[in-house]
Amino acid sequence: MTRADLDKRAELTVWPSQGPAHVAQGHQFLTLREALAAAAEAMDAEDAQPWIITEDGDILSPRWIRAKVAAGRLQ
Incomplete structure (x- = not known):
């Protein structure tokens, strides 16, 4: 993933960590x-499992999102 990818559209789906899908x-x-940024907020506030699909079709898992957010790689 490149810095240019950060400026492309994305779809976030937030699944509850417990409860019906x-x-x-x-x-x-x-x-x-x-x-x-919204995925990070959801993980912190709601104990949720966010998944992101990028404009290029990449699927980013909660584990991937957590690692990138924790490393401060959002710039």
């Missing part, structure tokens, strides 16, 4: 950077 919430973001 039918309550997942999907959101469109203008940039992957925004989607990653």
Whole structure:
């Protein structure tokens, strides 16, 4: 993933870590950077499992998101 990828569109789906899957919430973001920030907030506030699909079709798992956010690689 390159820095340019952070400026492409992304879709974030937040799944509850516990409970029925039918309550997942999907959101469109203008940039992957925004989607990653929202995913980090969801993990902290809701103990959720966020998944992101990038404009190029890459699927980012909660583990990948957590590692990138923790390393401060959102710039």
